[in-house]
Amino acid sequence: MEKEVIYLGSHVSLNGPDYYLGSVKEALSYGANTFMFYTGAPQNSYRKPVSELKIKEGRELIKESGIDESKIVVHAPYIMNPANFSRPDLYDMTKEFIIRELERSEAFNATILVLHPGASVGQDRDECIKAIGTLLNYCFSQTPSNKVRIALETMAGKGTELGITFNEVKAMIDLINPEYQSRIGVCLDTCHINDAGYDVHDVDGVLKEFDSVIGLNKLLVVHINDSKNPRGAHKDRHENIGYGYIGFETLAKYIHHPLLRDIPKILETPYYNEKPPYKEEISMLRNNEYNEGWRN
Numbered sequence: 001m002e003k004e005v006i007y008l009g010s011h012v013s014l015n016g017p018d019y020y021l022g023s024v025k026e027a028l029s030y031g032a033n034t035f036m037f038y039t040g041a042p043q044n045s046y047r048k049p050v051s052e053l054k055i056k057e058g059r060e061l062i063k064e065s066g067i068d069e070s071k072i073v074v075h076a077p078y079i080m081n082p083a084n085f086s087r088p089d090l091y092d093m094t095k096e097f098i099i100r101e102l103e104r105s106e107a108f109n110a111t112i113l114v115l116h117p118g119a120s121v122g123q124d125r126d127e128c129i130k131a132i133g134t135l136l137n138y139c140f141s142q143t144p145s146n147k148v149r150i151a152l153e154t155m156a157g158k159g160t161e162l163g164i165t166f167n168e169v170k171a172m173i174d175l176i177n178p179e180y181q182s183r184i185g186v187c188l189d190t191c192h193i194n195d196a197g198y199d200v201h202d203v204d205g206v207l208k209e210f211d212s213v214i215g216l217n218k219l220l221v222v223h224i225n226d227s228k229n230p231r232g233a234h235k236d237r238h239e240n241i242g243y244g245y246i247g248f249e250t251l252a253k254y255i256h257h258p259l260l261r262d263i264p265k266i267l268e269t270p271y272y273n274e275k276p277p278y279k280e281e282i283s284m285l286r287n288n289e290y291n292e293g294w295r296n
């Protein structure tokens with residue numbers, strides 16, 4: 001029988017002097033077989049030229065180490081607000097940034113770019129959703145290579161965030177032109193859906209609803225995070241695996257669910273005592289065995 005391969009990793013950094021090579025090394029040090037990274041600081045849009053990021057060296061190590069490159073994920077900076085049509089200057093800047101980010105992702109040979117749908121900041125939500133559709137169609141039209149897909153992330157509903165229900169995400173997807181449909185998908189975040197009000201513990205129920213509203217064929221990435229807050233809190237504060245309201249057992253179900261088998265799963269849990277938790281979290285989730293008090 002073929003051994004079950006689980007694509008599990010975490011967010012890793014992209015810092016000098018080793019840049020992408022360092023990202024790959026960091027992922028391997030956690031026992032990960034995939035990972036997610038930002039092409040620069042997550043909170044700003046300054047980006048170093050890709051030629052300086054040791055991509056070739058990183059990709060060589062990826063090949064040697066048996067990481068499946070097609071499961072690697074890029075995350076766009078979270079300051080992007082592709083819904084903010086009321087500020088044409090920012091809206092245009094976001095447009096241009098996302099086009100460059102698609103190109104950068106391709107330079108890494110990454111095929112999935114996670115993007116937060118943005119926030120309505122006082123505007124009509126339906127108009128914002130339309131603005132997202134228009135922006136993404138434009139970005140796809142300006143990046144003829146179809147290698148990189150955008151995964152819209154399901155959000156917690158903090159402030160005026162958009163994309164907090166599967167229906168809202170589906171409305172965005174429906175606005176994407178038919179010729180770009182293969183380039184649009186979804187990133188499901190366990191902390192976010194819990195905070196948005198879904199019963200995250202009913203894993204089969206969540207996946208069934210996702211399938212009937214959006215379609216599981218659109219699911220490109222799952223973010224595996226525990227939550228510091230109860231269902232429906234609209235907070236978006238991630239917690240270490242087993243230390244929040246979701247708990248190990250439920251999160252492990254997402255990891256091992258047959259319907260999610262080929263999908264990369266990425267941890268975005270917080271550091272504790274200034275240490276990354278990912279090695280322990282990955283090993284526990286992979287083995288489906290919780291080590292009580294592992295953070296002590």
Ligand code: FE
Binds near residue numbers: 075114116153
């Ligand atoms: Fe995110």
Ligand code: FE
Binds near residue numbers: 153189223268
């Ligand atoms: Fe996330």
Ligand code: ZN
Binds near residue numbers: 189191192236237238
């Ligand atoms: Zn979050």
